[in-house]
Amino acid sequence: MVDFGFGLVPxxxxxxxxxxxxxxxxxxxxxxxxxxxxxCGSCTAVCTAGKFEPTSLREAIEDIKNARADxxxxxxxxxxxCGKCSMVCPRGINTRHLILSINKIYSEK
Amino acid sequence: xxxxGKQKIWSEYQKEIPDDHYFYVRxxxxxxxxxxxxxxxxxxxxxxxEKDIFETEHHTTCGGIAYHSDTIxxxxxxxxIARQFALMAKHGYENYVCSCxxxxxxxxxxxxxxxxxxxxxxxxxxxxxxxxxxxxxKPKFLVHASDLIYKxxxxxAAQAVRKLVNVHTGEPLKVVEHIGCHYSKMFPSKGxxxxxxxxxxxxxxxxxxxxxxxxxxxxxxxxxxxxQYFIKGNRGYSLSNTHKKFExxxxxxxxxxxxxxxxxxxxxxxxxxxxxxxxxxxxxxDGHGIPALTYEEVAGxxxxxxxxDLGLQTHQVGVEPLLDxxxxxxxxxxxxxxxxxxxxxxxxxxxxxx
Amino acid sequence: xxxxxxxxxxxxxxxxxxxxxxxxxxxxxxIERSPKLGGHLAKWDRLFPDRVPADEVLRSxxxxxxxVKCFTxxxxxxxxxxxxxxxxxxxxxxxxxSDAVLVASGFDLFNAVRKEEYGYGIYNQVMTNxxxxxxxxTGEDRRxxxxxxxxxxxxxxxxxxxxxxxxxxxxxxxxAVKQAIEMKQAFPEAEVFCFYMDLRLFGxxxxxxxxxxxxxxxxxxxxxxxxxxxxxxxxxxxxxxEDTVASKPLKVTLDLLVLMAGMRxxxxxxxxxxxxxxxxxxxxxxxxxxxxxxxQRSQQPGIFLAGAATGPKTLPETLADARAAAMExxxxxxxxxxxxxxxxxxxxxxx
Numbered sequence: 001m002v003d004f005g006f007g008l009v010p011x012x013x014x015x016x017x018x019x020x021x022x023x024x025x026x027x028x029x030x031x032x033x034x035x036x037x038x039x040c041g042s043c044t045a046v047c048t049a050g051k052f053e054p055t056s057l058r059e060a061i062e063d064i065k066n067a068r069a070d071x072x073x074x075x076x077x078x079x080x081x082c083g084k085c086s087m088v089c090p091r092g093i094n095t096r097h098l099i100l101s102i103n104k105i106y107s108e109k
Numbered sequence: 110x111x112x113x114g115k116q117k118i119w120s121e122y123q124k125e126i127p128d129d130h131y132f133y134v135r136x137x138x139x140x141x142x143x144x145x146x147x148x149x150x151x152x153x154x155x156x157x158x159e160k161d162i163f164e165t166e167h168h169t170t171c172g173g174i175a176y177h178s179d180t181i182x183x184x185x186x187x188x189x190i191a192r193q194f195a196l197m198a199k200h201g202y203e204n205y206v207c208s209c210x211x212x213x214x215x216x217x218x219x220x221x222x223x224x225x226x227x228x229x230x231x232x233x234x235x236x237x238x239x240x241x242x243x244x245x246x247k248p249k250f251l252v253h254a255s256d257l258i259y260k261x262x263x264x265x266a267a268q269a270v271r272k273l274v275n276v277h278t279g280e281p282l283k284v285v286e287h288i289g290c291h292y293s294k295m296f297p298s299k300g301x302x303x304x305x306x307x308x309x310x311x312x313x314x315x316x317x318x319x320x321x322x323x324x325x326x327x328x329x330x331x332x333x334x335x336x337q338y339f340i341k342g343n344r345g346y347s348l349s350n351t352h353k354k355f356e357x358x359x360x361x362x363x364x365x366x367x368x369x370x371x372x373x374x375x376x377x378x379x380x381x382x383x384x385x386x387x388x389x390x391x392x393x394x395d396g397h398g399i400p401a402l403t404y405e406e407v408a409g410x411x412x413x414x415x416x417x418d419l420g421l422q423t424h425q426v427g428v429e430p431l432l433d434x435x436x437x438x439x440x441x442x443x444x445x446x447x448x449x450x451x452x453x454x455x456x457x458x459x460x461x462x463x
Numbered sequence: 464x465x466x467x468x469x470x471x472x473x474x475x476x477x478x479x480x481x482x483x484x485x486x487x488x489x490x491x492x493x494i495e496r497s498p499k500l501g502g503h504l505a506k507w508d509r510l511f512p513d514r515v516p517a518d519e520v521l522r523s524x525x526x527x528x529x530x531v532k533c534f535t536x537x538x539x540x541x542x543x544x545x546x547x548x549x550x551x552x553x554x555x556x557x558x559x560x561s562d563a564v565l566v567a568s569g570f571d572l573f574n575a576v577r578k579e580e581y582g583y584g585i586y587n588q589v590m591t592n593x594x595x596x597x598x599x600x601t602g603e604d605r606r607x608x609x610x611x612x613x614x615x616x617x618x619x620x621x622x623x624x625x626x627x628x629x630x631x632x633x634x635x636x637x638x639a640v641k642q643a644i645e646m647k648q649a650f651p652e653a654e655v656f657c658f659y660m661d662l663r664l665f666g667x668x669x670x671x672x673x674x675x676x677x678x679x680x681x682x683x684x685x686x687x688x689x690x691x692x693x694x695x696x697x698x699x700x701x702x703x704x705e706d707t708v709a710s711k712p713l714k715v716t717l718d719l720l721v722l723m724a725g726m727r728x729x730x731x732x733x734x735x736x737x738x739x740x741x742x743x744x745x746x747x748x749x750x751x752x753x754x755x756x757x758x759q760r761s762q763q764p765g766i767f768l769a770g771a772a773t774g775p776k777t778l779p780e781t782l783a784d785a786r787a788a789a790m791e792x793x794x795x796x797x798x799x800x801x802x803x804x805x806x807x808x809x810x811x812x813x814x
Contacts, residue, residue: 001387
């Protein structure tokens with residue numbers, strides 16, 4: 001192979017065709033609240049870890065739906081499970097259980 | 110795909126293309142990229158169709174390359190353009206036909222800017238007089254050279270010696286059309302067929318017996334983008350855009366790509382080589398590439414021009430499989446002979462691309 | 464004295480106003496240019512938010528119009544303003560002397576072909592909200608054969624200045640959510656996506672519908688306008704949008720794409736407005752007398768407006784508007800109209 005000093009750039013585009021529906025349904029069975037997030041960002045605004053580390057439950061949910069569960073897991077790593085997000089969620093999502101469930105379902109190889 | 114739906118859109122984007130009497134301006138880069146394309150355009154229009162196509166050695170670049178690289182003031186580029194238009198008027202023409210898509214887009218943009226800002230037009234008029242002592246004029250009709258070949262497509266078909274048909278199977282060749290971005294994306298009404306479903310090249314393919322391949326990324330830029338390929342560090346983006354198009358057209362198994370822009374055929378051609386040599390992937394049959402030709406070259410092929418006279422040996426992707434499909438006779442020994450018969454030397458063979 | 468009232472347009476607004484004015488004792492003449500009463504409602508299957516059958520609603524509207532003289536396939540040929548009344552010549556040869564005219568000319572659905580990048584009429588698997596309602600009514604559409612992935616595009620011909628339609632059509636968000644649920648009900652295995660810019664679910668129970676779509680049906684809402692559609696080799700659609708929440712471009716392969724064509728001022732209403740000398744605003748809808756309180760009075764004395772003729776409205780809003788128009792007509796015919804000597808003065812003061 002020839003090295004031209006430049007090459008194909010990986011695409012950053014979300015490809016929904018890669019979405020793993022089976023796995024997502026497993027998650028929704030464990031914690032149905034994942035379905036009802038409306039991406040308002042309240043959880044992220046008050047996140048204890050989020051001020052220092054790139055942590056956002058809103059973004060993690062989005063990542064899962066966008067076939068990037070790997071990013072979601074990374075995003076939730078610094079979470080301390082303090083529960084502040086559950087206080088502010090307007091839809092009353094059980095955020096702590098959702099975070100634990102995401103880890104449970106998607107950490108499994 | 111519902112063909113009638115496209116026809117409806119096409120009928121809404123018809124531009125007036127005068128039949129004759131044009132002032133012709135060349136492209137800066139096409140003459141080195143595809144040395145015979147412009148010569149073929151002039152030969153077909155002047156000698157075969159007997160049209161009055163005038164050109165003068167006094168015309169210059171339109172300034173487009175500098176404009177898109179952000180290295181020239183807009184007033185300067187507009188004055189250059191005003192000079193080209195003034196040369197047209199000086200020679201008694203009012204129809205302007207240009208070979209380059211970048212130029213065409215820039216002319217459209219400039220005329221539109223003058224329309225919106227008459228005070229700027231007045232300034233350019235003054236600049237032109239001060240710098241060149243030429244009278245300001247604007248073309249009555251501005252067309253791209255592909256518009257003209259589109260206009261003459263049926264006359265060309267009538268004089269063609271062969272069609273875009275596979276002579277071994279009798280099936281029409283599958284042709285991808287690729288329009289230069291600045292042909293109609295900025296001003297859809299200035300292009301034949303508009304910007305979403307451009308018809309200018311489709312019309313030629315239909316008239317010459319080919320079958321159009323409509324693949325998902327047909328509207329995507331070839332990746333030329335001046336800033337992208339000028340700087341080596343950015344070339345990966347250029348390459349990736351071309352790659353995206355080829356990945357998208359691959360399932361349709363096209364025999365040929367026809368283009369109307371200086372940059373597109375060049376990059377659709379050369380990047381196939383880079384993709385092949387750096388990743389091993391090829392898009393044509395049996396390790397070959399997909400030939401990316403200019404519309405003049407395709408017109409020349411159906412009209413029976415010798416492929417080496419058309420300059421097809423200057424393409425990186427070998428055109429021989431296409432010539433074989435079309436039943437074009439050619440002498441492989443003459444591929445790399447110059448016009449004077451002198452051996453130009455042949456390129457080093459590629460390791461992945463046949 | 465039984466005043467004649469001419470009502471133009473046999474959709475929900477015209478029907479409801481007819482019924483109300485008939486009950487008040489007026490002599491109502493309702494004309495409809497198409498062969499059938501009911502307007503767009505007659506073509507719809509079920510209605511948001513609670514998905515009642517459109518036919519039921521239409522039937523109750525029609526039942527209430529008993530005694531109203533209805534002329535279908537009828538348009539206005541000419542209209543003259545007399546001293547106080549209007550002399551109207553209809554295309555069916557009848558001439559009506561009408562003391563008040565109510566224009567309920569409704570709306571047209573946006574012609575989705577005009578959004579060229581969506582390929583309606585070009586790609587086989589692209590349809591509109593109206594096509595989908597027709598499918599729900601008949602169970603027949605060549606485009607729908609057990610789709611696995613379905614997309615809904617909000618704001619097609621709404622909030623789109625380039626397409627000449629700046630305004631929000633008000634009903635499309637709720638319709639899309641309703642249709643998304645109905646598709647999930649019809650094809651439980653399908654994945655359904657709604658592409659929206661803002662979810663404008665302002666009405667009562669609309670938010671419940673949204674929650675239901677997420678919770679019970681797993682509809683995925685993606686904040687981003689679909690920007691390009693193309694057809695793949697296998698006939699499926701390649702759809703591009705940005706997920707603006709994730710700030711990333713997105714692509715998805717779909718079996719079916721439904722365009723939520725918005726509301727446009729009615730073309731026949733526009734022609735009628737020219738006959739009547741009525742002004743339209745920049746958005747193409749009829750101007751009302753002035754300001755918020757003017758309600759259903761047009762700028763011409765004795766001519767009233769109801770329903771989507773004055774801008775996009777939901778069905779309940781249209782019906783409420785029609786009832787209000789009936790009240791306004793009644794007030795005019797009882798307070799202003801009878802006083803022949805002072806008519807002009809009263810119009811000046813009270814119109």
